[in-house]
Amino acid sequence: MTDHKFDIAITGTSAFAALLALTLARRHQKHVCLIGQLPAPLQVLRDITLAVGPFSRPETLRLVASAVADLRKFLPPSVFERRDVVFVARGAEGRAATGHVRQMLMGMGVPTTLPPLGSGPRGFVAEGILALRPSAFHAGLPDWLAAAEVRVFAAVEDLQVGHDIVRFAAGHDFVSAGRILVTDGASASCLGTLPDGVVAGWRTAMLTEPVPELADKLIVDAETNGFVVGRADGRLEALAPSQKPEDAGTWLGEMLPPGTTARVIARQRFPVLLSSDGAPVVAPVAGKAAMVATGFGVGGGVLAPALAGHLAGASNSAQAGWFEARTAGKKRAAVAEIGCVGGGAP
Amino acid sequence: MSQRFLSPAHGLGISAIDRSRRLNFRLDGIEIRAYAGDTVLSAALGAGIAGAGSHKGAMLHLRPGFAPHVRNASDVNSGGVPMALCPVREGIDLVSVGGGRRGVRRVVARMGSGHLQTLAVDFAAFPVADLADRATLRISAADVLVVGGGLAGMTAALAAAKRGERVILVEQRGRLGGDAPLFGTKEGEEPVLETVAALAREIAERQEIEVRLLTSAVDAGPEGVTTIAVDDQNRNLAPSVGRIVALHIVLATGCADRLPVYPGNRLPGVAGLAESFYLAGAYGVWPQAPTLFSGGTNVLYHLAMLAKESGAALVRLIDSRISPYSRFVDFAKASGVPQQFGTRIARVQRRGSGLAVETTLAVHERSQEGRAVFDAGSVVHSDGWRPRLTLWARFGGALDWDGFGARAIGDQAAAGIALAGSVTGLLTNDGCRRSGAQAIAHLFGDPADPIAENRLADYIESPDAEPLRPRPSAGEPAFFSSGHVMASMPGAPRAAGIAIPARDATGALDLEALVGLTHAGLVPAAHFAALASEKLVSPQTLAAAEPAQGGMAGGAGIPAYLAGRFAEPVVRVQLAAEDERRLTPGLLVFVESGRSRPEQAIGVVIAATEAGGTAVLGRRQAEGLVQVSVRDGARPIAARIIG
Numbered sequence: 001m002t003d004h005k006f007d008i009a010i011t012g013t014s015a016f017a018a019l020l021a022l023t024l025a026r027r028h029q030k031h032v033c034l035i036g037q038l039p040a041p042l043q044v045l046r047d048i049t050l051a052v053g054p055f056s057r058p059e060t061l062r063l064v065a066s067a068v069a070d071l072r073k074f075l076p077p078s079v080f081e082r083r084d085v086v087f088v089a090r091g092a093e094g095r096a097a098t099g100h101v102r103q104m105l106m107g108m109g110v111p112t113t114l115p116p117l118g119s120g121p122r123g124f125v126a127e128g129i130l131a132l133r134p135s136a137f138h139a140g141l142p143d144w145l146a147a148a149e150v151r152v153f154a155a156v157e158d159l160q161v162g163h164d165i166v167r168f169a170a171g172h173d174f175v176s177a178g179r180i181l182v183t184d185g186a187s188a189s190c191l192g193t194l195p196d197g198v199v200a201g202w203r204t205a206m207l208t209e210p211v212p213e214l215a216d217k218l219i220v221d222a223e224t225n226g227f228v229v230g231r232a233d234g235r236l237e238a239l240a241p242s243q244k245p246e247d248a249g250t251w252l253g254e255m256l257p258p259g260t261t262a263r264v265i266a267r268q269r270f271p272v273l274l275s276s277d278g279a280p281v282v283a284p285v286a287g288k289a290a291m292v293a294t295g296f297g298v299g300g301g302v303l304a305p306a307l308a309g310h311l312a313g314a315s316n317s318a319q320a321g322w323f324e325a326r327t328a329g330k331k332r333a334a335v336a337e338i339g340c341v342g343g344g345a346p
Numbered sequence: 347m348s349q350r351f352l353s354p355a356h357g358l359g360i361s362a363i364d365r366s367r368r369l370n371f372r373l374d375g376i377e378i379r380a381y382a383g384d385t386v387l388s389a390a391l392g393a394g395i396a397g398a399g400s401h402k403g404a405m406l407h408l409r410p411g412f413a414p415h416v417r418n419a420s421d422v423n424s425g426g427v428p429m430a431l432c433p434v435r436e437g438i439d440l441v442s443v444g445g446g447r448r449g450v451r452r453v454v455a456r457m458g459s460g461h462l463q464t465l466a467v468d469f470a471a472f473p474v475a476d477l478a479d480r481a482t483l484r485i486s487a488a489d490v491l492v493v494g495g496g497l498a499g500m501t502a503a504l505a506a507a508k509r510g511e512r513v514i515l516v517e518q519r520g521r522l523g524g525d526a527p528l529f530g531t532k533e534g535e536e537p538v539l540e541t542v543a544a545l546a547r548e549i550a551e552r553q554e555i556e557v558r559l560l561t562s563a564v565d566a567g568p569e570g571v572t573t574i575a576v577d578d579q580n581r582n583l584a585p586s587v588g589r590i591v592a593l594h595i596v597l598a599t600g601c602a603d604r605l606p607v608y609p610g611n612r613l614p615g616v617a618g619l620a621e622s623f624y625l626a627g628a629y630g631v632w633p634q635a636p637t638l639f640s641g642g643t644n645v646l647y648h649l650a651m652l653a654k655e656s657g658a659a660l661v662r663l664i665d666s667r668i669s670p671y672s673r674f675v676d677f678a679k680a681s682g683v684p685q686q687f688g689t690r691i692a693r694v695q696r697r698g699s700g701l702a703v704e705t706t707l708a709v710h711e712r713s714q715e716g717r718a719v720f721d722a723g724s725v726v727h728s729d730g731w732r733p734r735l736t737l738w739a740r741f742g743g744a745l746d747w748d749g750f751g752a753r754a755i756g757d758q759a760a761a762g763i764a765l766a767g768s769v770t771g772l773l774t775n776d777g778c779r780r781s782g783a784q785a786i787a788h789l790f791g792d793p794a795d796p797i798a799e800n801r802l803a804d805y806i807e808s809p810d811a812e813p814l815r816p817r818p819s820a821g822e823p824a825f826f827s828s829g830h831v832m833a834s835m836p837g838a839p840r841a842a843g844i845a846i847p848a849r850d851a852t853g854a855l856d857l858e859a860l861v862g863l864t865h866a867g868l869v870p871a872a873h874f875a876a877l878a879s880e881k882l883v884s885p886q887t888l889a890a891a892e893p894a895q896g897g898m899a900g901g902a903g904i905p906a907y908l909a910g911r912f913a914e915p916v917v918r919v920q921l922a923a924e925d926e927r928r929l930t931p932g933l934l935v936f937v938e939s940g941r942s943r944p945e946q947a948i949g950v951v952i953a954a955t956e957a958g959g960t961a962v963l964g965r966r967q968a969e970g971l972v973q974v975s976v977r978d979g980a981r982p983i984a985a986r987i988i989g
Contacts, residue, residue, distance in 0.1 A: 040873030042851060042863070044880060056907045058944040090893035097907055099932025100950055106979040107934065107944040121893065154872055205880070208888075209853070235853060249888045256890035263887045265854040268880040277906065334910030341907070 002173050004033070004151065008311070009166055009177040011035040012184030013152075014047040015132055016296055018141055019304035020181070023074070025148040027305070028312035033151040033177065035159075035168075035187060039138050044205040044266055045229060045237040049137075051130035052110060053299015054087055054101050054222035054338045057279075061108050063322050067302045068130060074305060079136040086115065086219045088123030089341075090254055094223040097338040098123050101222060120257040123222070131218070132301070159190045161288045179289040181311070185271030191290055194273070195283035197328045198292050199344055201274040202243035206252060207266035210234030213257045221255065223342030225297035228255045236262060241342060243269050272346040278339025282307065283328030292328075295337075297345045349394045350630040355655040357648075359527040359539065359627030362520040363388075372439045373416065374450045374465060380434045381629075385520060385560070387413050387429040388629035390465075395450060396634060396724075397464020397614035399442075401832050404823045405464065405696065407614045410621050411602070411828045414442040414467045414474055418583055425475045427576045427583050431518065431560045435578060444472025462699045464614055474830045477574045477585050478565040478885050484588040488514040488556075490786070491571060491592035493563045493737060496524020497775055498767025499598035500545040501782030506594075507554040509790065514590055515555055516573055518562040521628055522546045524600055524767075526775050528623045528645050530674070532802065538775050561588075563599075565884050566740040571595065594789040597738055598767040598782060601731035604753075605828045606641070607816035607835055607862055610694030611727075612825050615701050619728035623649050632658055634723030638703050639663040639683075640691045641728030642811020647674035649726065651681045661722045664689040666708040670808040689716070690814060694725060695822060701725060730813050733769045736857050739882035745857075747874035752813045752865040754857055754878065764788050774799045816866035823849065826862030833859045835866060855881040904962055905952065912949055913964030921951070921976065922958040924984040929959030929976055937967065939975040939982035951976065958985060 010021050013036040024030040039046070051068040055061050072080065089098040102112050102124040111127045145152060153170040160167045166177040182188060185200060194200065203226075214230035221227065224241035231237065238255070240248035245267060256262055275281040275295025280303070283292040296303060309315040310323045325333040339345030354361070367382035373390055380389035391408060398408040406412065415426025419439040426443035444467040451466040490506040492499045495517030503515045523542040531538050549555050558575065565572035570591040577586035603618030605611060617633055619641065625631040626649075636659035639650045650663050651674070662684035669687060679685060692706040700723045707716035730751075738756050739745055743765075746757040756765050766785035767778040777799040787794040816824060818838035826833045826848070833851035848868050851859070860878055863869040869877060904916060923929055935949040936942070949963030959976075968974075968987070976983040 037873065037876065040877055041847065041869055042855065042877060042881075043873070056911065061944070093905065096931030096952055097905065099930055100907075100934075101932070103932045103934050103950075103977070103979070104944045107942060107947075107977070112979070120890075207853075231852075233852075245883075245886060249886050250891070250894075253888040253891040254893045256888070258890050261887055261889045263885055264883070265885055266881045267883045267886075268876070336906040336909055338907050341905075 004173055004175045005031070006033045006151070006175065006177040007031045009033050009035055009175070009180045011180065011182045011187035013038050014183065014301070015049045015137060016047070016301040016304050017183045018145070019071070019301065020183070020293075020308050021150045022144055022148050023305040023308035024312065025150050028308060028314060030312065031149070033153060033175065034145070035153050035156055036184060037154045038142065038152060044207045044268060045134055046203070046205050046239060046270065047301070048134065048227055048229065048298050049132040049301035050085060050220075050298050051302060052085070052105060052126055053297050054098065054220065054225070055299060056097065056100050056104060056338055057335060058104065059322055061104060063306065063319065064299055064302055065108065067306050070305055071302050076140070079133055079140065081131055081133045082128045083131045083218045085126045085129045085131075086123055086217065087126060087222045088121035088219055088255070089222050090121060091223065091341065094338065094341045095122055097341055098222045101338065118258060121255060159187065161190050161285075161290045163287060164289050166289055179291065182273070182290060182292045183294060185273050188271070188273055191285050191288065191292070195285050195292055195328050197276050197281050197332065198283050198294060199274050199276050201272050201344060201346070202269055203272050203346060204240045204242050204245070204248035204267060204269040206236075206238045206240060206248060206264050208236040208238070208262040208264050211236055211256065211260055211262045213260050219255055220298050221342070222338050225339055225345045226251065227298060228252070274344030274346050275339070276344050277336035278341070278345045279335040279337040280326050281328050282310075282323055282326055295339065295345045297339060349632055349634065350392050351626060351632055351656040351658070353656065354626060354630050355652045357527065357530070357539070357652050358623065358656065359523065360521055360543065361630070362628040363630065369434050369436045371434055371437060372419070374441050374445055376450050383520065384434045384629060385430055386416055386432040386434055386440065388625060388631055389434050390429065391625065391631045392629060394634070395463045395465060397462065399445060399465050399467030399469055401469040405614055406469065406612050407616055408465065409617060409828065410625070412612070412830065414444055414465060414472075416440045416442055416583070421582065424583070427585050428477075428562065428574065431562060431574065432576045432583065433560065433578065440583075442467050443475075444468060462614055469832070476830075476885055477587065478572060480585060480587045483586060486514060486588060486590045488512050488590060488592045490594045490596065490789075491516070491590050492596045492598060493571065494524065494598035494600055494767065495519070495522040495557070495559075496598060496600050496767055497526045497542070497545070497778040498782035498785070499524070499596065500549060501779045502596040502598060502766055502785050503555050504545065504548055504552065505783040505786040507552045509786070511554065513555045514558065514592070515549070516558045516561045516563055516590070518560065519624065519628070520560050522549070522557070522559075525620045525623065526778070527627065528620060528648065529775060530645070530648055531775070535776070541775065563737055566737045567884055571737070593762065595763045596782070596785045596789070597763060597765050597769065598785075599734035599737060599769050601733050601768045603728065603828070604730045604732045604813055605825065605858065605862070606691070606727050606729035606814045607824045607826060607866065608691050608693050608814070609819045609824045610822035612828065613694055613696060613701065613822065615722075615724040616694055617724060617726050618828065619643070619646055619649055619726055622726050626653065626656065632656070633726070634700065635659040636661045636722055637724045637726055638720055638722040639726050642666040643728040643730060644670065644672035644674045644807055644810065646728040647672065647678035647683065650683045651678040654681050654683055660684065661720050662686055664691070664705055666690040666811045666814070667808060672807045691725070691727065692717070693819070693822065697721065730810050731768070732858060732861060733771070735769060736882055738763075738765060739857065739878060740884050745875055745878040745882075747864060747871045749871055752861070754861055754874070762789065772797065772799060774801060776800060813865065816862060826866070827856050827859035829856055829858065831856045831859045833863065857882055908950065908952075908962060912947070912962065913966050915965050916949070916962050917965045917968065919961050919963055919968065919987050920955065920957060920989040921961050921974070921985045922988045923976065924986070927958070927983065928954040929983070929985070930954055931959075933959070933976045933978055935961050935963060936975045936977060937971065939984070941975070942977055942980070948974075957988065
């Protein structure tokens with residue numbers, strides 16, 4: 001039996017969680033561990049990270065833009081690529097909201113176009129958006145984490161969150177941490193009650209046989225932060241905002257161009273935490289050494305280093321103001337995002 | 347060139363064909379002579395067609411687990427039916443889907459006198475359609491559904507029938523009995539062929555049991571089990587897709603040959619042990635002579651002996667174990683089967699109409715010492731067994747990785763479903779029989795003790811060899827799956843420690859491929875269970891659809907995502923564009939056209955109207971304004987506040 005002590009334990013292994021752990025360890029000299037299984041080779045995508053998101057708040061878009069510049073210094077160039085991203089909405093309110101996002105992005109200098117009518121769900125194309133290449137990112141991640149001395153505990157037992165300490169067992173190890181930051185749904189039960197503004201939900205990741213019309217396309221459902229990533233061979237990796245296979249299938253059908261079909265050949269549902277107003281939320285858990293960070297969506301993953309700075313007390317005033325406005329509790333400002341149209345954002 | 351035994355040895359099992367009744371049919375334009383009871387697959391193999399086609403230039407064998415679909419030559423729109431489930435009918439004219447009228451290709455030998463016959467399907471362009479998500483045509487109900495007609499399945503069906511339950515027993519082969527006869531009989535046991543025959547007779551006499559042969563269970567879920575058979579009424583071949591709804595389900599799906607992963611492991615002429623035993627016993631079909639047997643199981647010797655007794659020519663039997671001992675080893679030796687120990691196949695290549703089989707020492711694989719090349723017409727290999735657990739997984743049953751056996755194991759009970767027989771890891775005929783009865787007892791809530799098998803001790807029978815660990819390969823692909831998944835072993839990494847992804851592993855994966863990838867170290871064992879859960883799902887075909895959501899934007903309230911966005915309080919106003927255009931939702935409203943930064947906006951259009959649009963503006967900022975500038979990207983649009 002070995003005892004390990006960490007400053008902070010982070011649950012979840014999304015790019016957001018991993019970047020948070022890396023930044024806390026590398027920049028802020030925190031002793032960090034991750035709780036969760038790193039994505040397996042061949043596992044269907046469960047998250048993507050873009051340099052823009054379906055945000056309606058100018059301060060968020062500005063913060064994301066500055067965070068992207070910061071992130072490019074932090075990771076090797078090979079993990080980035082540029083993609084045209086199609087933001088779509090299914091309902092009328094979502095389409096109105098997406099139109100607003102488009103105007104916001106154009107106001108920030110992001111070129112956009114409108115796809116031809118009848119080419120699929122309605123929305124707009126944001127051109128040349130910087131994105132993390134999932135394959136390159138996940139290939140490099142284990143080594144980066146090891147170099148930063150971030151321990152990964154794939155499976156833990158008896159996770160207990162107290163007033164000022166977190167404890168769990170992992171194999172033959174006993175682990176304690178000063179606090180825990182929960183970013184995923186799998187570990188939420190350790191919190192007992194979820195903080196205000198955070199709700200439990202589900203997402204379903206899917207892989208399909210090739211749909212040639214969507215080869216190399218990237219579609220984001222602005223209402224839910226669900227996405228469809230078309231590989232070069234036309235196979236689709238999709239994240240549906242649903243738990244049941246039939247609902248996930250219905251959603252994916254609505255993302256397809258008219259006249260096409262897709263055959264789902266792999267599928268996995270998993271629990272997530274959603275922010276009920278669709279905006280990023282950093283939520284302390286009352287009486288426990290725990291916080292929840294969720295709702296960052298496809299465009300908020302790049303904010304992980306900024307959040308790390310905020311948690312370490314090293315953020316600038318703009319960052320601090322932005323996070324304070326998005327901290328759950330009585331002082332949380334009206335910061336709802338378009339994700340609220342689709343029931344919340346992960 | 348016929349590939350049939352004239353007089354199969356008795357131990358090969360019960361024949362499914364009537365050699366006194368000849369049938370003729372056409373496949374891809376060539377005339378094939380068959381027997382009553384043949385399937386299209388067995389007849390094609392019996393006619394000497396050893397290949398199914400190719401995938402990205404690699405030739406692929408024709409086997410029960412891998413064959414193209416066939417359709418009536420005149421029915422160009424049909425997706426076809428599985429060859430292995432399709433009975434032969436006199437005079438039918440069939441083509442292989444993806445091969446068609448190009449016909450059977452004959453690869454003429456450059457060496458030797460024979461030629462290799464292969465269908466001409468390009469599997470990269472025409473992957474075999476999975477029929478699992480075809481529309482159901484026939485729904486049946488039963489108290490108990492038993493999937494698999496081996497010893498465990500037969501016993502389970504009888505045990506349920508004796509309780510008065512209505513039973514449906516589905517079996518994908520053309521006869522009951524499974525692979526039990528391959529494993530022979532121990533001293534003091536009833537001969538297994540007699541056991542199988544007695545059970546089959548008893549089942550036939552039971553009115554409660556409906557047996558469906560040549561019926562494959564392809565999918566499972568809360569709605570029941572989906573089955574595929576071939577409907578050949580009126581000579582129009584069509585898949586008969588059924589769904590069986592049952593209160594209780596026994597999965598006695600057995601084990602299949604484990605595919606050893608070496609280059610050339612799916613070339614025409616390369617075959618698995620159990621499938622070869624079945625084809626030889628049921629149809630008298632044997633691959634091209636002479637045959638080299640390779641593997642690390644005791645029953646490999648059993649089949650080699652039976653094949654020799656049936657008239658097959660043998661190259662030799664090579665065993666990766668150093669000094670195996672078993673009654674089968676002794677019997678095979680007495681039958682004159684040449685044996686070589688401590689040796690395994692390194693790779694197989696085509697040579698003329700046959701195969702060049704390169705062997706290596708099992709314990710010093712990289713050493714050149716002990717390397718040899720044998721000419722053979724065919725290879726029959728046995729690398730142990732893989733439990734057929736795909737249906738279990740599709741029912742939601744969990745799978746775990748067994749690192750010692752390098753295989754999947756079914757874990758965690760699922761409600762109303764029981765596994766029985768060799769799929770649970772049982773090895774003996776007696777154990778499988780008792781397991782079938784026990785599965786029924788378990789499903790009906792009766793007490794049941796764990797099954798203690800009476801296995802022969804290791805000092806009497808050597809344990810089977812550990813499965814061959816896949817090595818980086820070049821040249822002919824080393825496939826992980828014997829089915830329609832084409833994932834194969836990558837080449838050696840250029841630098842140590844740099845993993846190279848498997849070839850063609852990014853699409854659909856079956857359980858066999860996932861096991862192979864894990865055994866090869868290309869997928870971490872810790873991820874096996876999660877990946878199995880993700881990949882082994884019921885396929886689902888979706889069509890593009892219009893969103894179901896409707897409604898109009900711009901109701902009475904302010905959208906939540908705009909709350910606090912502009913100076914509170916906000917007011918709703920009506921705007922009219924100077925150029926009379928409709929203003930689309932999302933356009934930002936500014937005090938004047940010189941401003942464009944989103945932070946400078948005083949409001950946003952939330953709905954288009956006949957006159958222009960409805961906008962939300964910060965009341966304080968809009969106070970006194972009559973003219974505003976609405977911005978569509980870089981283009982300002984002059985607008986008036988009209989209400």
